[in-house]
Amino acid sequence: MPSKYRSNALAAVHETAADLHRVGGMDQKTMRKFDALCLTPIQEMTPEKIRALRTRENASQTVFAAYLNVTPSLVSKWERGEKRPQGASLKLLSLVDRKGLEVVA
Amino acid sequence: MPSKYRSNALAAVHETAADLHRVGGMDQKTMRKFDALCLTPIQEMTPEKIRALRTRENASQTVFAAYLNVTPSLVSKWERGEKRPQGASLKLLSLVDRKGLEVVA
DNA sequence: CACACTATAGCACTGAGTGCTATAGATGAA
DNA sequence: TTCATCTATAGCACTCAGTGCTATAGTGTG
Structure with missing residues (x-):
C-alpha cells in the first residue's frame, strides 16, 4: 500500500504555497501537484x-x-x-x- | 488476465434475447448482464x-x-x-x- | 554553487491475483 | 416432480504484479 502519498501531498501543498508566493502563475506541473492533494482519500474496504x-x-x-x-x-x-x-x-x-x-x- | 468475459457476455446476450422473447420486462439482473456486454473492451497497454x-x-x-x-x-x-x-x-x-x-x- | 524534483535502477520480498475444478443452493421452466 | 441454469463458495498450485527501500544521475532554478 502506498504510504507516502499523504505526506507527499502535504509537502506538495507547502511547495505550492511557495510557488504562489512567487509572483506569476502556476505552471501545469504545479497545478497537477495541487490536484493530487485534492484526490479523494482511499479508505480500506472490508x-x-x-x-x-x-x-x-x-x-x-x-x-x-x-x-x-x-x-x-x-x-x-x-x-x-x-x-x-x-x-x-x-x-x-x-x-x-x-x-x-x-x-x- | 480474465479470458472468459467475452464469451460469458455473448452467452448473456443469448439469454437476454430469450428473456426478451418472453413477454414482459427485463429485470435488473438481466439489465446488468446486458450492460456487461457493453463494457469497453480492455486493450493491452504498451x-x-x-x-x-x-x-x-x-x-x-x-x-x-x-x-x-x-x-x-x-x-x-x-x-x-x-x-x-x-x-x-x-x-x-x-x-x-x-x-x-x-x-x- | 547548492537545492529540489524527476526519473531510472536494482534488489528482496510477499501476497494479490490467476486459473481450474468441484460442490451446493436457488430459481425457474417443462 | 425432474431437469437445467445461474450463483456463490471452496480449495489448490502457481506466478508475477506490486511494494518498499535506497542509491544514482539529469535537469532546472534561485
Whole structure:
C-alpha cells in the first residue's frame, strides 16, 4: 500500500504555497501537484463493504468482476476476506463506491 | 488476465434475447448482464502507450501514481516494460485513457 | 554553487491475483 | 416432480504484479 502519498501531498501543498508566493502563475506541473492533494482519500474496504457495494449495484460477482476487469474468483475472495484489495483494485472499488458502476463501464 | 468475459457476455446476450422473447420486462439482473456486454473492451497497454498517456495528462510519475493509488516505482516499471499492468490496473489505465485523469480524482 | 524534483535502477520480498475444478443452493421452466 | 441454469463458495498450485527501500544521475532554478 502506498504510504507516502499523504505526506507527499502535504509537502506538495507547502511547495505550492511557495510557488504562489512567487509572483506569476502556476505552471501545469504545479497545478497537477495541487490536484493530487485534492484526490479523494482511499479508505480500506472490508469484505462486508465490498459485498454491500456490489449488491447495491445489483450485480452478480461475475458481472461485477467483468466491470473491474478481474476474475469472479477474486471478487468472491474479497467478499470472504481471503484477499484484500489494494492499489489499483482499491482505487477502482472506491470509485465505484462514490460514482457507481457506470463510470467504469 | 480474465479470458472468459467475452464469451460469458455473448452467452448473456443469448439469454437476454430469450428473456426478451418472453413477454414482459427485463429485470435488473438481466439489465446488468446486458450492460456487461457493453463494457469497453480492455486493450493491452504498451510501455510507450502508458508514458504517452501520462505525459498527455501533464503528470509526473509520482502524481500519476497518486491518482492510480500505486507507487511511483510501479509507474516507472510500467513505462520501462519491466512490469505490465493487468486486471484492475489495466482497467484504471484504460479509463484514464478514455476519460482523462479527472474521472479518477 | 547548492537545492529540489524527476526519473531510472536494482534488489528482496510477499501476497494479490490467476486459473481450474468441484460442490451446493436457488430459481425457474417443462 | 425432474431437469437445467445461474450463483456463490471452496480449495489448490502457481506466478508475477506490486511494494518498499535506497542509491544514482539529469535537469532546472534561485
